[in-house]
Amino acid sequence: MSERRQDYKRHGSRYKARMRAVDILFEAESRDVDPVAIIDDRHKLARDTNPIVAPVAEYTETIINGVAVELDTLDVFLAEHIAETWTLGRLPSVDRAILRVASWEMIYNTDVPVTTAIVEAVEIASQYSGDKSSAYINATLDAMASKVETLRERAANPEAVLAEASESLDDAPVAPWDDSDALDDSDALDDSDEDFESVDAAEVFEAEETVEVSEVAEDSEVSKVSEEKADES
Known part of the structure; x- marks a missing residue:
C-alpha cells in the first residue's frame, strides 16, 4: 500500500499535465503546427457528445x-547551456519538448520548485526516451538551475536575449546518437566532391593546354634548327 501511495505522489496531476504538454509539443513539431x-x-x-479525447x-x-x-x-537559454558535443536543433523532438517544458517551469513559473521541474523532466525522459537522454537533460537543466x-x-x-544570440541554434555539433541527417551529410559530401572534381578538371585542362603550347613551341624550335642546318649544307 505504501508503494502505491508513493507512486501516486510521484505521478500526480501535475506530472501528468507535464507529460501531456510534452506530447502536444512533440505532436506540434512533428506536424509543424x-x-x-x-x-x-x-x-x-x-466537448463532443461522444468525446474521443x-x-x-x-x-x-x-x-x-x-x-x-x-x-x-x-x-x-537551452542552447547556451547545452554541452559542446550536443546541439538543441539536432536532438530528438521528444527531448526538445521535455527541455522546453522544464525550462519554462524553472524560469517563468516560480511556484514550481526548480528541483521539482528537473526531477520530473528526467523522469519523463526515462519513460519517453533513453538513458543518454535522461543524463543529458539532467545535466542541461542543472546547468541552468545554477x-x-x-x-x-x-x-x-526577450528582445535583448535574442539580440545577444550571435549564433544559430544549428551551428553546434550533432548529438552523438543522431544519424537523422546522415543522408544529407553524404549529399553535401557528394556536392563538394563534384566541385572538387570540376576544379581538378579545369586545372588538368589548363595544364594540358600549357603542355600542348610548350610542345608546339619546342617543335617549332626543332624545325627552325633543322632548316638552318639544311641551309648550311
Missing part, C-alpha cells in the same frame, strides 16, 4: 501557452 491550435482542437473534441488539464494548457510565447527565448535567477532577469527582456 501551433501547439496552441492543438489545445483548441482538443477542447472541441472533448480526454479534456486538457488546466496546467497543461498553461505550460503550452507559456512555451509557445517564450519559445525563442527558451531555445536561446544561474536561474540570472536567466529570470534576462527573460524579462
Whole structure:
C-alpha cells in the first residue's frame, strides 16, 4: 500500500499535465503546427457528445501557452547551456519538448520548485526516451538551475536575449546518437566532391593546354634548327 501511495505522489496531476504538454509539443513539431491550435482542437473534441479525447488539464494548457510565447527565448537559454558535443536543433523532438517544458517551469513559473521541474523532466525522459537522454537533460537543466535567477532577469527582456544570440541554434555539433541527417551529410559530401572534381578538371585542362603550347613551341624550335642546318649544307 505504501508503494502505491508513493507512486501516486510521484505521478500526480501535475506530472501528468507535464507529460501531456510534452506530447502536444512533440505532436506540434512533428506536424509543424501551433501547439496552441492543438489545445483548441482538443477542447472541441472533448466537448463532443461522444468525446474521443480526454479534456486538457488546466496546467497543461498553461505550460503550452507559456512555451509557445517564450519559445525563442527558451531555445536561446537551452542552447547556451547545452554541452559542446550536443546541439538543441539536432536532438530528438521528444527531448526538445521535455527541455522546453522544464525550462519554462524553472524560469517563468516560480511556484514550481526548480528541483521539482528537473526531477520530473528526467523522469519523463526515462519513460519517453533513453538513458543518454535522461543524463543529458539532467545535466542541461542543472546547468541552468545554477544561474536561474540570472536567466529570470534576462527573460524579462526577450528582445535583448535574442539580440545577444550571435549564433544559430544549428551551428553546434550533432548529438552523438543522431544519424537523422546522415543522408544529407553524404549529399553535401557528394556536392563538394563534384566541385572538387570540376576544379581538378579545369586545372588538368589548363595544364594540358600549357603542355600542348610548350610542345608546339619546342617543335617549332626543332624545325627552325633543322632548316638552318639544311641551309648550311
